[in-house]
Amino acid sequence: MQLLTKEILKRFKEVGSQEENKDPIVIVKFFNPVGRGYWYATEYNAKDKIFFGYVSIFGDHNDEWGTFSLEELESIMGWGNLGIERDLHCGEKRISEFEIPSLSKK
Numbered sequence: 001m002q003l004l005t006k007e008i009l010k011r012f013k014e015v016g017s018q019e020e021n022k023d024p025i026v027i028v029k030f031f032n033p034v035g036r037g038y039w040y041a042t043e044y045n046a047k048d049k050i051f052f053g054y055v056s057i058f059g060d061h062n063d064e065w066g067t068f069s070l071e072e073l074e075s076i077m078g079w080g081n082l083g084i085e086r087d088l089h090c091g092e093k094r095i096s097e098f099e100i101p102s103l104s105k106k
Helices: 006-015 070-075
Strands: 028-031 038-045 050-056 064-069
Touching: 006 038, 064 070
Parallel strands: none
Antiparallel strands: 028 038, 038 050, 050 064
16 A cells, blocks of 8 residues: 555645644554554645654554554565554544544543
8 A cells, every 4th residue: 555645745835834733633543454543634844754743553652643654564575474554544643533542541
C-alpha cells in the first residue's frame, strides 16, 4: 500500500507545524493490520521523511508523542508479509476525537 499520496503531502504542507496546538489535527492514521500498532501523524518533514504524531503500540504507558520515519513504517512486515497500512476510512480528525485509552489518561 502507498502510505503517502500527493494529496496527503500537500495537506501536511498546508497544515504545517502544530506544536503549539493542544488538540492537533491528525492528517493520516497508519495501523498494523495483523497486530498492534497505530500511528497518528500530525506533521511530516518531507525532506527527512519524518513524521511527528502519537504512537500507540501497546495502549498503555509506553505510548507517546514523538517522531517516526516513513522508512520505519515501510520496513515493518507482519504475519503473511503484510505491512503497515494507511486507514482509508479515517479522514482528518482532531486527536481528541480518537478513542485512545493511553492518551485520555494523560
